[in-house]
Amino acid sequence: MSNPILASYVVPVHPHPLLVPEQNEGWQRLRNAFDEAREQIAQSDADLMIIYSTTWPSIIGHQIQADPNPTWTLVDHDFHDLGSMDYSFRIDADFAEAWNEANHARGLQSRTVAYNGFPIDVGSVVALKLLNPDNAIPAVIVSSNVYANRAETTVLAKACLDVLGSTGKKAVAVTAMSMSNRMFTEFIDAADDKIHSLKDDEWNRKVLEFLEEGRLEDVAQLSRTIHQQIRVQKVVTFKPMWWLSAMNDNRNDLTGRVLAYEALHGAGGAVVHLDPTSNGMGDKEYDEDDVEVYHGERNVLDAEDSDEDNPKPSSDNGPALWDPVEGKGAVNTDSAPKPVGLYPHARRVGDLLYLSGVGPRQPGTNAIPGGPIRDGNGQPLEYDIKAQTRAVVENIARILEEAGSSMDKVVDVTSFLVDMDRDFGGYNEVWAETLGHYGPTRTTLAIRALPTPIAVEMKVIAKI
Amino acid sequence: MAKGSIVAGCLAPHPPHLVYAENPPQNEPTSEGGWEQLRWGYERLRESLSKVDHDVLVILSPHWQTYVGTHFLGLPNFEDLSVDPIFPNLFRYSYNLDIDVELSKAIHDKAADAGLAVKMMENPDFRVDYGTITTGHMVNPAFDKPLVVISSNRSRHYYSVEVMQEMMMELGRATRAAILESGKKAVVLASNSLSHRHFTTESDVPEDMSKEHITSHAMHLWDMRIIDYMRTGQAQRIIDEMPEFTEQAIAESDGGGLTWLLSTLTVPSYPAILHGYGTIIGTGNAIVEWPCYLHEEV
Ligand SMILES: [Fe+2]
Numbered sequence: 001m002s003n004p005i006l007a008s009y010v011v012p013v014h015p016h017p018l019l020v021p022e023q024n025e026g027w028q029r030l031r032n033a034f035d036e037a038r039e040q041i042a043q044s045d046a047d048l049m050i051i052y053s054t055t056w057p058s059i060i061g062h063q064i065q066a067d068p069n070p071t072w073t074l075v076d077h078d079f080h081d082l083g084s085m086d087y088s089f090r091i092d093a094d095f096a097e098a099w100n101e102a103n104h105a106r107g108l109q110s111r112t113v114a115y116n117g118f119p120i121d122v123g124s125v126v127a128l129k130l131l132n133p134d135n136a137i138p139a140v141i142v143s144s145n146v147y148a149n150r151a152e153t154t155v156l157a158k159a160c161l162d163v164l165g166s167t168g169k170k171a172v173a174v175t176a177m178s179m180s181n182r183m184f185t186e187f188i189d190a191a192d193d194k195i196h197s198l199k200d201d202e203w204n205r206k207v208l209e210f211l212e213e214g215r216l217e218d219v220a221q222l223s224r225t226i227h228q229q230i231r232v233q234k235v236v237t238f239k240p241m242w243w244l245s246a247m248n249d250n251r252n253d254l255t256g257r258v259l260a261y262e263a264l265h266g267a268g269g270a271v272v273h274l275d276p277t278s279n280g281m282g283d284k285e286y287d288e289d290d291v292e293v294y295h296g297e298r299n300v301l302d303a304e305d306s307d308e309d310n311p312k313p314s315s316d317n318g319p320a321l322w323d324p325v326e327g328k329g330a331v332n333t334d335s336a337p338k339p340v341g342l343y344p345h346a347r348r349v350g351d352l353l354y355l356s357g358v359g360p361r362q363p364g365t366n367a368i369p370g371g372p373i374r375d376g377n378g379q380p381l382e383y384d385i386k387a388q389t390r391a392v393v394e395n396i397a398r399i400l401e402e403a404g405s406s407m408d409k410v411v412d413v414t415s416f417l418v419d420m421d422r423d424f425g426g427y428n429e430v431w432a433e434t435l436g437h438y439g440p441t442r443t444t445l446a447i448r449a450l451p452t453p454i455a456v457e458m459k460v461i462a463k464i
Numbered sequence: 465m466a467k468g469s470i471v472a473g474c475l476a477p478h479p480p481h482l483v484y485a486e487n488p489p490q491n492e493p494t495s496e497g498g499w500e501q502l503r504w505g506y507e508r509l510r511e512s513l514s515k516v517d518h519d520v521l522v523i524l525s526p527h528w529q530t531y532v533g534t535h536f537l538g539l540p541n542f543e544d545l546s547v548d549p550i551f552p553n554l555f556r557y558s559y560n561l562d563i564d565v566e567l568s569k570a571i572h573d574k575a576a577d578a579g580l581a582v583k584m585m586e587n588p589d590f591r592v593d594y595g596t597i598t599t600g601h602m603v604n605p606a607f608d609k610p611l612v613v614i615s616s617n618r619s620r621h622y623y624s625v626e627v628m629q630e631m632m633m634e635l636g637r638a639t640r641a642a643i644l645e646s647g648k649k650a651v652v653l654a655s656n657s658l659s660h661r662h663f664t665t666e667s668d669v670p671e672d673m674s675k676e677h678i679t680s681h682a683m684h685l686w687d688m689r690i691i692d693y694m695r696t697g698q699a700q701r702i703i704d705e706m707p708e709f710t711e712q713a714i715a716e717s718d719g720g721g722l723t724w725l726l727s728t729l730t731v732p733s734y735p736a737i738l739h740g741y742g743t744i745i746g747t748g749n750a751i752v753e754w755p756c757y758l759h760e761e762v
Contacts, residue, residue, distance in 0.1 A: 059550050059662050060665060075589045077529055080587040080590055083587075084587060084589040116556075117545040117547045117556065118547045118552050119549050119591065185531065186533065186581045187532060232622050
């Protein structure tokens with residue numbers, strides 16, 4: 001399946017190119033670059049513009065704008081004297097909600113926001129007003145979480161790709177960000193603007209050289225270094241390249257073009273176009289883990305007691321648990337639930353990986369997301385098939401990851417449902433958002449029962 | 465003209481949860497209460513301030529963040545809806561507040577004379593930050609006294625805590641000098657939490673107090689240490705330990721408010737009154753008053 005990102009853009013966050021391009025030649029060149037990017041986007045077949053903005057920090061996971069028509073007037077906290085920015089945007093609220101759900105399915109904290117008067121951040125306002133002035137393409141905007149690391153930011157992108165896959169939409173991805181972000185702390189004349197220091201300028205040029213060579217994943221993997229070298233510790237650190245690279249399948253052979261690079265009150269502002277067409281190059285400098293599901297545990301609030309959705313381990317949840325079998329080719333992981341018999345989580349033969357049947361039970365607690373289908377006395381209970389199916393997919397992702405494989409390498413899946421009439425619809429929906437996106441073959445069977453009080457199990461064969 | 469004075473200086477933190485919990489008519493979301501320890505603390509602060517005559521409230525809020533100099537609200541009135549970008553589910557507040565532009569300009573001018581980069585904010589479309597509004601509301605919900613609103617310069621992030629403190633000590637001296645010259649009686653408010661590590665999840669009912677506690681023991685120890693200095697008249701030690709406190713407790717005093725406040729009070733050696741302490745989504749918050757009117761000629 002081809003990646004649904006038609007083009008990616010890096011754009012600066014400060015309002016000068018929008019409000020007063022005429023005051024400085026460099027600001028005007030940035031404005032011209034925005035205009036060129038706008039024309040490219042208008043001529044593409046994009047159904048959606050997705051913005052990751054560094055000027056929208058969040059604390060409770062990521063936030064996604066879901067007001068279909070946010071309308072207000074923004075004034076920059078620093079550059080209020082340059083003028084006001086009226087905005088009225090068209091947001092794809094359905095996509096925002098679906099992305100939010102896909103985030104949850106991949107283990108992320110996330111929520112949508114749809115409130116009259118919500119202050120859309122300056123980076124998003126500048127990007128949308130200049131790149132999509134007539135709202136020809138609906139947009140979504142996601143925040144930058146102040147506590148998020150690379151794994152979380154990467155999984156955020158993959159969840160977005162899940163939804164693009166299931167909706168069949170084609171999109172343009174935009175990161176609103178400065179390169180070096182150190183501004184002059186004094187007021188300056190517009191004509192005197194320049195990059196704050198030679199060091200910042202040199203680093204910016206190096207990063208842009210990488211991007212021009214299409215080496216997006218290299219820039220992403222250098223993020224922490226870049227951050228240390230040319231980034232003031234503002235609220236949000238240098239995370240957008242993690243997101244943008246994951247949106248482009250972590251590739252290093254894109255076709256890049258720097259449309260402009262100029263100073264904005266000392267900070268480095270660049271407009272960069274990244275075209276997914278391969279430039280034929282491709283080696284990465286070094287490799288970080290590819291992450292499918294976020295396992296991070298920063299959940300201080302719920303650390304002490306489980307909430308109702310995640311019941312504690314209980315003997316009601318089925319037969320005794322076994323330690324997975326070790327042996328030649330066996331792949332086992334603590335991050336998948338323990339087996340209910342004498343077998344491993346997976347077994348590797350040549351470059352194929354055969355997984356034992358995977359259910360939704362949670363590693364560690366043995367809890368069943370969406371609830372068990374019957375109680376200890378065999379009485380039926382109300383349960384959520386979508387939550388169970390999602391948990392199955394997450395367990396599969398963990399086992400694959402442990403074995404050095406991943407979701408996109410799944411070849412064939414056999415699914416077992418204990419109540420085809422009731423559950424096929426919900427199961428099928430989650431499938432489309434997750435595994436279905438990677439295109440394995442699938443067979444779905446109705447069966448009388450599974451050994452634990454669960455409604456769905458999947459048997460998976462994948463390539464390594 | 466009579467000599468002006470600072471009648472009280474307060475640490476008055478601004479988590480929007482406090483407004484949310486109170487259900488005032490200006491705020492859209494409604495709650496079942498919560499964070500009572502802190503709200504009772506604000507009640508005691510309001511009671512205390514009601515006994516001392518004052519004309520104006522001077523606030524420094526860490527949520528008007530400026531990187532290029534220190535800015536002052538410079539128009540007589542601001543009216544709009546404020547939606548917290550981080551907790552929009554809790555805070556959507558219709559505000560209408562008056563600014564003492566004359567005093568703002570006077571502080572601006574003094575600070576400029578002292579070599580600080582300063583600017584008046586005169587764009588009528590500007591939305592006042594939710595930190596200022598929350599502190600303003602908790603101290604004076606009627607908003608019937610004018611405010612001076614000062615931005616938080618991010619010098620700690622650009623340089624260091626030491627540079628931030630130097631600038632904020634200078635801004636504090638300028639603020640004090642301008643108030644004394646103005647003939648007005650002012651209450652000076654630093655709008656910030658102490659330790660500032662948040663939880664990264666929110667419970668389904670945000671005001672569920674069974675989930676509220678400090679994020680870590682270390683944060684608690686730091687908060688208690690700083691509060692102890694306040695209550696025993698050792699403000700200078702707060703200034704001295706600010707670099708460690710800011711780093712280790714990720715303290716919101718990084719925005720300069722607390723240093724500026726202590727400077728406006730000439731780093732007091734008399735004890736402050738602790739009106740309340742509590743945590744909000746894991747961060748440590750103290751409501752503290754330095755009763756200058758008992759110790760200085762006002
Ligand atoms: Fe704050």
